[in-house]
Amino acid sequence: MQIRMDWRAVKFDWNKARAFLVTAEEGSLSAAARALGMAQPTLGRQVDGLEKELGIVLFERVGRGLTLTPSGLELLDHVRAMGEAAGRVSLAALGQSQALEGTICISASETYATVLLPPLIARLRQEEPGIQVEIVVANHASDLRRREADIAIRNFRPTEPDLIARKLGEAQAVLYATPDYIARLGNPRAPADLQRADFISMDHSDTMRKGLNQLGLGLTEANFPLLTESFLVMWELVRQGAAIGVLDAHIGDADPLVRRVLPDLEPLVFPIWLVAHRELTTSRRIRRVYEFLAEGLKRR
Structure with a gap:
């Protein structure tokens, strides 16, 4: 016996x-709202609405976070598959576009989005006025497969097989501080002289301290009394003489208010990659912007 479903009776809102x-992936409504760029109450109403439509409970509160119920766990794989399928449809449709008109979404860290991209985007708009540009400022890696961006500038090589990447070069990260702050430290000449200095951390991990200690600085957690995830906030703290910061030498050397700390110290080296989804290379618009950024960023 063949079972036929009346699809007119099925009501399912993808939003x-x-x-x-x-x-489910972020673990809380507040984190999910930030990821989707919407208000938390709006997101909560959408989740509540889905529970009412399906007649099941999807989440249970655990402390400040949420955990999936057995029904939520069972539904998660199906919804995740729907999201991946929707992303493939969107990518395939965009890949068939040969028009140079339309929107391009570029993801970059706060530093690159503020300093490197604006002059390039200004020139792109002159050459291709039909292309509108959306810049997503994200210090984390945007998910290109889910269309969080069309093109991304990253400091690591992607491992996903459906992403293509071009290495544009390598950047050098250097220690910077104001001349007054360096003088207060006694004008250090060797890495060990910075063990009394304050540094600004960019995240809760220990990555920066470990990297600097590999250069012989011998720092402890006490050397990092300041923390911010914003590169702009970090740099302004450095410019105000609050502590030592680490930044791309191309950017830091251009600021007249600061100078390098221990100029002969070996820099931290990291790669610069330009990344896009493989299917997007069949789009004339995406390909035009990708090649334009590759040429412009490599020159800079």
């Missing part, structure tokens, strides 16, 4: 399903 998916 609500997406709200559920991102909330």
